[in-house]
Amino acid sequence: MVETIVEATWQVLAKEGYAAANTNRIAERAGISVGSLYQYFPNKNAIVAAVQRRHHAEVASAMATAFAETAGQPLEIGIRGLVHANMQAHLADPDLHRALTAIVPAAANPETLGCIRDGIHAQLRAWLWRYRQQLIVKDLDTAAFVVQHLVEAVVHATIDGPGPTPEPKQVEDEVAAMILRYLTG
Amino acid sequence: MVETIVEATWQVLAKEGYAAANTNRIAERAGISVGSLYQYFPNKNAIVAAVQRRHHAEVASAMATAFAETAGQPLEIGIRGLVHANMQAHLADPDLHRALTAIVPAAANPETLGCIRDGIHAQLRAWLWRYRQQLIVKDLDTAAFVVQHLVEAVVHATIDGPGPTPEPKQVEDEVAAMILRYLTG
Amino acid sequence: MVETIVEATWQVLAKEGYAAANTNRIAERAGISVGSLYQYFPNKNAIVAAVQRRHHAEVASAMATAFAETAGQPLEIGIRGLVHANMQAHLADPDLHRALTAIVPAAANPETLGCIRDGIHAQLRAWLWRYRQQLIVKDLDTAAFVVQHLVEAVVHATIDGPGPTPEPKQVEDEVAAMILRYLTG
Amino acid sequence: MVETIVEATWQVLAKEGYAAANTNRIAERAGISVGSLYQYFPNKNAIVAAVQRRHHAEVASAMATAFAETAGQPLEIGIRGLVHANMQAHLADPDLHRALTAIVPAAANPETLGCIRDGIHAQLRAWLWRYRQQLIVKDLDTAAFVVQHLVEAVVHATIDGPGPTPEPKQVEDEVAAMILRYLTG
DNA sequence: CATGAATGAGTGTTCATTCAT
DNA sequence: TATGAATGAACACTCATTCAT
Numbered sequence: 038m039v040e041t042i043v044e045a046t047w048q049v050l051a052k053e054g055y056a057a058a059n060t061n062r063i064a065e066r067a068g069i070s071v072g073s074l075y076q077y078f079p080n081k082n083a084i085v086a087a088v089q090r091r092h093h094a095e096v097a098s099a100m101a102t103a104f105a106e107t108a109g110q111p112l113e114i115g116i117r118g119l120v121h122a123n124m125q126a127h128l129a130d131p132d133l134h135r136a137l138t139a140i141v142p143a144a145a146n147p148e149t150l151g152c153i154r155d156g157i158h159a160q161l162r163a164w165l166w167r168y169r170q171q172l173i174v175k176d177l178d179t180a181a182f183v184v185q186h187l188v189e190a191v192v193h194a195t196i197d198g199p200g201p202t203p204e205p206k207q208v209e210d211e212v213a214a215m216i217l218r219y220l221t222g
Numbered sequence: 223m224v225e226t227i228v229e230a231t232w233q234v235l236a237k238e239g240y241a242a243a244n245t246n247r248i249a250e251r252a253g254i255s256v257g258s259l260y261q262y263f264p265n266k267n268a269i270v271a272a273v274q275r276r277h278h279a280e281v282a283s284a285m286a287t288a289f290a291e292t293a294g295q296p297l298e299i300g301i302r303g304l305v306h307a308n309m310q311a312h313l314a315d316p317d318l319h320r321a322l323t324a325i326v327p328a329a330a331n332p333e334t335l336g337c338i339r340d341g342i343h344a345q346l347r348a349w350l351w352r353y354r355q356q357l358i359v360k361d362l363d364t365a366a367f368v369v370q371h372l373v374e375a376v377v378h379a380t381i382d383g384p385g386p387t388p389e390p391k392q393v394e395d396e397v398a399a400m401i402l403r404y405l406t407g
Numbered sequence: 408m409v410e411t412i413v414e415a416t417w418q419v420l421a422k423e424g425y426a427a428a429n430t431n432r433i434a435e436r437a438g439i440s441v442g443s444l445y446q447y448f449p450n451k452n453a454i455v456a457a458v459q460r461r462h463h464a465e466v467a468s469a470m471a472t473a474f475a476e477t478a479g480q481p482l483e484i485g486i487r488g489l490v491h492a493n494m495q496a497h498l499a500d501p502d503l504h505r506a507l508t509a510i511v512p513a514a515a516n517p518e519t520l521g522c523i524r525d526g527i528h529a530q531l532r533a534w535l536w537r538y539r540q541q542l543i544v545k546d547l548d549t550a551a552f553v554v555q556h557l558v559e560a561v562v563h564a565t566i567d568g569p570g571p572t573p574e575p576k577q578v579e580d581e582v583a584a585m586i587l588r589y590l591t592g
Numbered sequence: 593m594v595e596t597i598v599e600a601t602w603q604v605l606a607k608e609g610y611a612a613a614n615t616n617r618i619a620e621r622a623g624i625s626v627g628s629l630y631q632y633f634p635n636k637n638a639i640v641a642a643v644q645r646r647h648h649a650e651v652a653s654a655m656a657t658a659f660a661e662t663a664g665q666p667l668e669i670g671i672r673g674l675v676h677a678n679m680q681a682h683l684a685d686p687d688l689h690r691a692l693t694a695i696v697p698a699a700a701n702p703e704t705l706g707c708i709r710d711g712i713h714a715q716l717r718a719w720l721w722r723y724r725q726q727l728i729v730k731d732l733d734t735a736a737f738v739v740q741h742l743v744e745a746v747v748h749a750t751i752d753g754p755g756p757t758p759e760p761k762q763v764e765d766e767v768a769a770m771i772l773r774y775l776t777g
Numbered sequence: 778c779a780t781g782a783a784t785g786a787g788t789g790t791t792c793a794t795t796c797a798t
Numbered sequence: 799t800a801t802g803a804a805t806g807a808a809c810a811c812t813c814a815t816t817c818a819t
Contacts, residue, residue, distance in 0.1 A: 038803090060789060070805045071790080081789065151384030174396070179388045183376055183396050190375025191368055199336030203364045211359070211368050211404075218403040244813055246781095255780045256815085266814060408782090430810060440784045441811080451810065521754030544766070549758045553746055553766050560745025561738055569706030573734045581729070581738050588773040614792055616802095625801045626794085636793060 039077050041067050043087045050088065051133035058085075058136075086149045092137055093153040097160060099126040104164050112168045112221065117213045119164075123188050124205050127196045135197045154185075161185050165220075173222040184216055224262050226252050228272045235273065236318035243270075243321075271334045277322055278338040282345060284311040289349050297353045298402055304349075305398045308373050309390050312381045320382045339370075346370050350405075358407040369401055409447050411437050413457045420458065421503035428455075428506075456519045462507055463523040467530060469496040474534050482538045483587055489534075490583045493558050494575050497566045505567045524555075531555050535590075543592040554586055594632050596622050598642045605643065606688035613640075613691075641704045647692055648708040652715060654681040659719050667723045668772055674719075675768045678743050679760050682751045690752045709740070716740050720775075728777040739771055 045067035049058045060081055064071045078084045103122035107115040127134055162181040165172065174180040195208045202208075230252035234243045245266055249256045263269045288307035292300040312319055347366040350357065359365040380393045387393075415437035419428045430451055434441045448454045473492035477485040497504055532551040535542065544550040565578045572578075600622035604613045615636055619626045633639045658677035662670040682689055717736040720727065729735040750763045757763075 059787080064806095072792080072805055073803075075790070076803070148384065154383075155385060174399075176388075176392070176396075179392055179396050182379070182388055183393070183400060186375040186379045187372045187400075190371040194367070194371045198339075199333065200340060203361075203367055207361070207364055208368070211361075211364050214359075215368060215372070215400060215404040218407060219400040222403060245815080246813075249781095257780050257817085258778080260815070261778070429808080434785095442784055442813080443782075445811065446782070518754065524753075525755060544769075546758075546762070546766075549762055549766050552749070552758055553763070553770060556745040556749045557742045557770075560741040564737070564741045568709075569703065570710060573731075573737055577731070577734055578738070581731075581734050584729075585738060585742070585770060585774040588777060589770040592773060615794080616792075619802095627796085627801050628799085630794070631799075 046088050050136040055136050096126045116216050120209050120213045123192050131196050172220050231273050235321040240321045281311045301401045302398050305394050308377050416458050420506040425506050466496045486586045487583045490579050493562050501566050542590050601643050605691040610691045651681045671771045672768045675764050678747050686751050727775050
C-alpha cells in the first residue's frame with residue numbers, strides 16, 4: 038500500500054507536475070481515499086520524501102550495477118559505466134525528474150536528503166578506493182564529493198535543462214573524460 | 223521601486239525562508255502595499271524570478287570580474303579565479319541561497335532560467351575561446367556546459383549541502399584541478 | 408466589522424447551534440468571505456470567545472443597572488433586582504444561551520472566562536460592601552463567590568434545563584429568599 | 593465490556609483531555625478495536641453520555657451515603673454531609689471533571705442529562721421531606737431544585753474555576769450556612 | 778498612482794463510522 | 799463476535815490576486 042501511494046505520487050508528479058500533486062489527487066490516482074493516505078504516511082511531505090528516496094535508490098542501484106559490471110576492468114571503463122548509468126537512470130523518466138529536482142526538493146527534510154547523499158557518496162568512495170593505486174588525487178572523500186556532484190549536476194542539466202542542451206551521448210563523453218583526467222592526471 | 227521590491231523579497235527569503243515569503247510579507251518589508259506590488263510585477267512568480275535573475279547577475283558579474291582580472295595570465299590562474307569567484311559569490315549569503323536553490327527554483331519560469339544560464343554559458347565559452355590554443359577539448363560549447371554545471375553544483379553542495387561537507391578552500395582546489403586537467407589533459 | 412462577525416456568530420449559534428457554527432457558515436451569515444473573518448480574528452476560538460465576552464458583558468451590564476436602580480433601597484430590594492436582572496438577561500435569548508453554556512464553553516480559553524468572572528465578582532463584592540453593616544457573613548469575597556455561582560447556576564438551570572423546570576418567577580423568589588437569609592441570617 | 597469502554601474513556605478524558613478522546617484512542621486504551629466499540633455503543637456520544645452517567649451516579653451515590661450516615665441527626669449535620677460529599681466526589685478527579693463539565697456537556701443528549709438530574713432531584717426532595725416539619729420553605733420541589741444547583745455550581749466553580757478560588761473547606765462552610773438559613777430561616 | 782480590505786478557491790488533515798474478513 | 803483498514807465529508811485556515819476608494 039505504501040508502494041501504491043508512492044507509485045501514484047510518482048505518476049502525478051511526472052504527468053501533472055508538483056502543483057497538481059495534492060493529497061486528494063494522489064489518493065484518487067492511487068485509487069484510495071485521502072484517509073488511507075494518512076494511515077501510511079504522517080503527512081504530505083513524508084510521501085514526497087518517499088518518492089525522492091525511491092528515485093535516489095534507483096540511481097544508487099544503477100550505480101552499483103555499473104560498478105559491479107565493470108569490476109576488474111580499467112578505470113576508464115568504470116567511469117564510463119558510472120556516467121552512463123546515471124544518465125540512463127534519469128533519461129528513463131525525465132518528467133518526473135523535472136518535478137522532483139526543480140520543484141519538490143524543499144519538501145523532503147534535509148536529513149532525508151543528506152542521508153541519501155551519504156549513501157551515494159559512500160558507494161562512490163568505496164569504488165574509488167579500489168583504483169587507489171593509479172589515482173593522483175590524495176583525498177578520496179573530497180574526490181568522491183566532487184565527482185558525485187559533477188555527474189549529478191551535468192546529468193540533471195542535460196535532462197531538465199531549460200533551453201537547448203548538448204546531446205546526452207556527447208555529455209557522457211566529456212564528463213567521463215573529465216573524471217578520468219581528474220583522477221589520473 | 224522594482225529594485226525595492228526585489229531587495230525586500232531577497233531579505234525575506236534570506237532571513238525568514240520561502241514559507242514566509244508571501245506577497246503581504248514582501249510588501250510589508252518593502253514598506254509598500256500589496257497593491258503596489260502588482261503595479262510593478264504581474265504576479266508573485268515574476269518577483270521571485272527577478273530575485274533569481276539578480277542572484278545570477280551577481281554570479282555572472284563575479285565571473286566577469288575574475289576573468290578580467292586574470293586576463294593575460296596562465297589558464298591555471300584563470301580557472302582558480304573562476305572557481306574562487308563563484309564560491310565567494312555564494313558564501314556571501316548562504317541562507318538566501320538555500321532558499322533560492324532548494325525551494326524556489328520552480329517559481330521562475332524555465333524561460334527565465336534558460337536565459338540566465340545562456341548568459342553565463344556565453345561568457346564562459348568566450349573565456350575558453352581565449353585559451354583555445356592550449357585546450358585539448360574540441361567542442362567549446364560542451365566544455366563550457368560541463369564546466370559551468372560542475373562549478374555551480376559543487377559550490378551549491380558545499381554551501382547548502384545537508385550534512386558535513388568538505389572545506390570550501392579544499393573544494394576550490396579540487397575543482398580547479400579537475401577543470402585544468404579536463405581542459406589541457 | 409468585528410461587531411458584524413460577533414453578531415453573525417451569535418445568530419448562528421442561537422438559531423442553528425454550535426455544530427453549524429463553522430467559519431464558512433459564520434462568514435456567510437455575516438455577509439462576508441472567510442478570508443475577512445481572519446482579518447479581524449486570529450482563529451475561530453477567538454470569535455467564539457468574543458461572543459462569550461459579549462454575553463457576559465450583557466449580564467454584567469444588567470447587574471450594574473439593577474444595582475444602580477436599587478441603590479439606597481433595602482437589601483431585600485437589591486437582591487430581588489439582582490436576581491431578576493440575571494433571569495431577564497438570560498430569558499432574552501435562551502437558545503443562544505443553550506449553545507453558549509452547554510456547548511461552547513471549552514472554546515474560550517480559561518483566561519478569558521476567568522477575566523469575565525472576575526469582573527462580575529468584583530461588581531458583586533462592591534455591592535455587598537455597601538450593605539456590610541447589616542450582613543452576618545464575614546468574608547465578602549467568599550460570599551460574593553457563592554452568590555455569583557448560585558444565581559448563575561439556577562438561572563441557567565431554569566432557562567436551559569433539560570426536562571421540566573420550575574417557573575422563572577418562582578425560582579427568582581426562592582433564590583432571592585435564599586440570598587437574603589444567607590446574608591442577613 | 594461496556595464497563596471497560598466507559599473506564600477507558602474516563603481515563604482518556606481525565607489524562608489527555610477531550611481533544612484526545614477520539615474513538616480510536618478510546619478503543620486503544622480499552623485494549624479493543626474500534627469496531628468493537630460500536631458493538632456496544634451506537635455512537636461516540638453514547639459513550640460520553642455513559643461516562644457522564646457514571647460520574648453522576650457517583651455523585652448521587654455519595655449523596656445517598658451522606659444522607660444515610662446522617663439520618664436521624666439534625667438538619668444542620670445532614671446539610672454539611674450533603675455539601676461535603678459533593679465536594680469530595682469532585683475533588684477525587686478534578687481533571688476528569690474539567691473535561692466533563694467544560695467540554696463534553698454537549699455530547700450527551702439533553703434527555704440523558706435530564707434523567708440524571710431528575711434522579712438527584714428526587715433524592716434531594718425525599719431527604720428534604722424527612723425534615724419537612726422544621727422547614728420554612730413551602731415548595732419542596734423548588735427548594736430541592738435550588739439547593740441542587742447551588743451545590744453543583746459552587747462545587748464546580750471551586751474545582752474547575754479559572755483563576756484563584758476560595759478554599760474548598762471555606763466554600764463548604766458558606767454553602768452549608770446558606771442552605772441551612774434558606775431552609776430554616 | 779497607491780492603498781489595503783475583501784475575496785474564495787484551495788489546502789492538508791482529522792475522525793466518527795462502516796463492513797469485508 | 800472481533801477486527802482494523804478504509805472511507806470521505808467536513809473543517810479551520812492561507813494567500814495570490816483584485817478593485818473601489
